[in-house]
Amino acid sequence: MATDTRRLIRVEALTRRYGARTILDALDLEIEPGEFVALLGQSGSGKSTLLRALAGLDGDVAGDGLVEVPAQVSVVFQDARLLPWQRVLDNVVLGLDGAAARGRESLAEVGLAGRERAWPNELSGGEQQRVALARSLVREPRLLLADEPFGALDALTRVKMHVLLRRLVEQHRPAVLLVTHDVDEAIALADRVLVLDHGRIAAEQRLDGGRRTTEIRAELLRALGVTGEERT
Amino acid sequence: MTLVATRPEAAVRRRRRLRPGPRITLGFLVGPSLLLALWSVASVTGLLDPRFLSAPWTVVTTAAELIESGRLQDNLLASVRRVLLGLAFGIPLGTLLALVSGLSRWGEAVIDGPVQIKRAVPALALMPLLILWLGIGEGMKVTVIALGVFVPIYVHTHNGLRSIDSRYVELAETVGLGRGAFVRKVVLPGALPGFLLGMRFAVTTAWLYLVVAELINSTTGIGYMMDLARTYGQTDVILVGIVLYGLLGLFSDAGVRLVERRALSWRRTLAG
Ligand SMILES: Nc1ncnc2c1ncn2[C@@H]1O[C@H](COP(=O)(O)OP(=O)(O)OP(=O)(O)O)[C@@H](O)[C@H]1O
Ligand SMILES: [Mg+2]
Numbered sequence: 001m002a003t004d005t006r007r008l009i010r011v012e013a014l015t016r017r018y019g020a021r022t023i024l025d026a027l028d029l030e031i032e033p034g035e036f037v038a039l040l041g042q043s044g045s046g047k048s049t050l051l052r053a054l055a056g057l058d059g060d061v062a063g064d065g066l067v068e069v070p071a072q073v074s075v076v077f078q079d080a081r082l083l084p085w086q087r088v089l090d091n092v093v094l095g096l097d098g099a100a101a102r103g104r105e106s107l108a109e110v111g112l113a114g115r116e117r118a119w120p121n122e123l124s125g126g127e128q129q130r131v132a133l134a135r136s137l138v139r140e141p142r143l144l145l146a147d148e149p150f151g152a153l154d155a156l157t158r159v160k161m162h163v164l165l166r167r168l169v170e171q172h173r174p175a176v177l178l179v180t181h182d183v184d185e186a187i188a189l190a191d192r193v194l195v196l197d198h199g200r201i202a203a204e205q206r207l208d209g210g211r212r213t214t215e216i217r218a219e220l221l222r223a224l225g226v227t228g229e230e231r232t
Numbered sequence: 233m234t235l236v237a238t239r240p241e242a243a244v245r246r247r248r249r250l251r252p253g254p255r256i257t258l259g260f261l262v263g264p265s266l267l268l269a270l271w272s273v274a275s276v277t278g279l280l281d282p283r284f285l286s287a288p289w290t291v292v293t294t295a296a297e298l299i300e301s302g303r304l305q306d307n308l309l310a311s312v313r314r315v316l317l318g319l320a321f322g323i324p325l326g327t328l329l330a331l332v333s334g335l336s337r338w339g340e341a342v343i344d345g346p347v348q349i350k351r352a353v354p355a356l357a358l359m360p361l362l363i364l365w366l367g368i369g370e371g372m373k374v375t376v377i378a379l380g381v382f383v384p385i386y387v388h389t390h391n392g393l394r395s396i397d398s399r400y401v402e403l404a405e406t407v408g409l410g411r412g413a414f415v416r417k418v419v420l421p422g423a424l425p426g427f428l429l430g431m432r433f434a435v436t437t438a439w440l441y442l443v444v445a446e447l448i449n450s451t452t453g454i455g456y457m458m459d460l461a462r463t464y465g466q467t468d469v470i471l472v473g474i475v476l477y478g479l480l481g482l483f484s485d486a487g488v489r490l491v492e493r494r495a496l497s498w499r500r501t502l503a504g
Binding site for chain 1: 403405406407409421497498499
């Protein structure tokens with residue numbers, strides 16, 4: 001960021017190891033402000049490891065490399081991760097002082113106005129994930145990290161969440177790094193899709209309308225090691 | 233469509249499956265009432281010799297006499313006071329030690345060992361030492377209760393603390409909670425179920441240790457009243473004492489459970 005104002009995230013030669021296994025191997029990555037990046041990769045390829053490195057949650061993992069991320073980073077996990085003993089609104093404004101009004105607005109944005117006093121246990125899986133989104137966005141992050149946030153949701157809810165996420169991202173304009181294993185989800189949401197393989201970014205596709213999505217989809221699937229017409 | 237309405241009642245009725253079913257009002261009184269009924273029947277039929285065990289109604293009339301003379305209230309007050317004081321010292325002590333030992337490895341290294349040792353030593357074994365140090369007055373009795381109470385509070389709170397899901401700790405880190413807010417929003421509520429379980433053991437333990445303390449060299453209290461009755465062979469007075477201890481234990485447990493249900497209303501478990 002110091003050298004180039006257009007870069008929001010700069011990752012250089014990032015290496016992460018678990019024991020003798022190198023999961024991330026001199027990985028380079030840049031993300032611009034407001035850019036929506038989707039990260040694909042086979043199971044175990046290190047997507048979560050990369051995300052945790054960006055979120056600063058991997059203090060106990062061996063490795064080195066340069067990671068530059070903005071101060072305001074929000075994380076959405078695969079599980080909604082709401083504190084069960086805090087009411088919905090208190091979960092949204094967790095760690096923020098005097099932000100109740102903003103929290104209410106944020107809940108209204110995700111379509112949960114009126115549920116402020118509910119316990120997380122009383123919400124459906126999709127609603128819980130929406131609370132988690134509200135909790136992330138109320139902090140006005142410059143970077144939103146999301147690790148398969150819709151992985152546990154059914155197909156219909158997932159599509160609704162896609163629409164919601166797009167709308168919220170357009171309003172709040174954070175950069176997004178979305179980890180997913182769903183090629184169609186990546187294509188539907190992202191400006192740029194990356195494929196992680198063997199510890200590095202092995203393929204990259206821009207979705208700027210220049211090419212047909214079927215073509216892009218086929219290439220991404222190939223990069224993921226899926227041949228023929230089988231789906232991930 | 234009337235299709236649903238005409239279905240036979242049995243088919244519409246929701247299956248209970250594996251949950252214990254809806255809560256029974258005053259359910260905790262059912263078991264004790266049954267015991268009381270059994271005791272009454274045995275007394276009426278003469279199966280129970282009154283010299284061996286007085287009938288329930290004798291116990292009631294004796295209790296009435298004891299209340300009339302004021303003896304019951306005085307002794308009850310002395311006992312309740314000891315228990316409350318013991319709890320007042322024991323609960324904060326146990327909670328504080330659990331917090332220190334649960335939140336830092338050094339705290340655990342220093343505190344956990346001695347507490348486990350104290351746990352292994354029977355309370356009665358400590359009595360001679362406590363009597364030597366503190367005499368046989370109120371201080372000794374309250375100390376005995378407090379020492380008994382702090383152990384379950386410590387053990388269960390500590391366990392509750394340590395079993396807080398590490399994912400919540402991670403969440404606290406990502407939203408940038410400070411140490412104080414972390415303790416308030418994550419640690420304390422997370423350890424509350426453990427603490428309350430500890431409380432349930434603590435209140436019953438408190439009455440237990442009260443008996444131990446009061447049977448030795450006491451001039452007031454329910455235990456003293458019972459010990460005196462023993463020398464005169466008054467089983468009815470002894471029974472009044474036993475029933476009193478039982479009731480006090482039962483109601484303190486019910487009280488804690490009530491608090492538990494209020495405080496843990498966010499939990500939907502088998503019991504909810
Ligand atoms: N705490 C850990 N200790 C040891 N190995 C780990 C640990 N966490 C992850 N790994 C290993 O690192 C590799 C990458 O894990 P990671 O969770 O980043 O994969 P992923 O790409 O997110 O996979 P998925 O799509 O299944 O979530 C895996 O092989 C995993 O076994
Ligand atoms: Mg993962």
